[in-house]
Amino acid sequence: MRWDSRLLRINDDRWQPLYTYALTTAGKFCSCPGAIPREKKSAVERGEEATLKQVARIGTRTRDWSHAMVQARGVEGPRVMEGLRALAHRHEASAIERACELALASGSYRLRTIREVLKRDGGGSRSSLNSRRSI
Secondary structure (H helix, E strand, C coil), X not given: CEECCCEEEEECCCCCEEEEEEECCCCCEECCCCCXXXXXXXXXXXXXHHHXXXXXXXXXXXXXXXXXXXXXXXXXXHHHHHHHHHHHHXXXXXXXXXXXXXXXXXXXXXXHHHHHHHHHCCCCEHHHHHHHHHC
């Protein structure tokens, strides 16, 4: 490893360069694009657009609610969308679509509202569906 006031260079055992990081501001470095594998980056790091694309796969009403929520809440949006994506693992898409439609109509841009609607309506829980199939 070598460094100066602008660069940090990481070399292998034969002094061949592996990575070069540029110093951006005091104490912070900017990694080169290939240094961190894509699967190691969190959804928030990948950005709002990537998360919106994933949430849009649930359905059009969910996409519309997500867009409106990002406009209303700003920087908190990607984290809320991650929670919405997690709900898709536990509930059917149709139930999430209904909950997002109601939340959008009422102007509520909180994930808590969607969870409450899913809980109240039974939410089409995937675990309950699986238990019914096994009977």
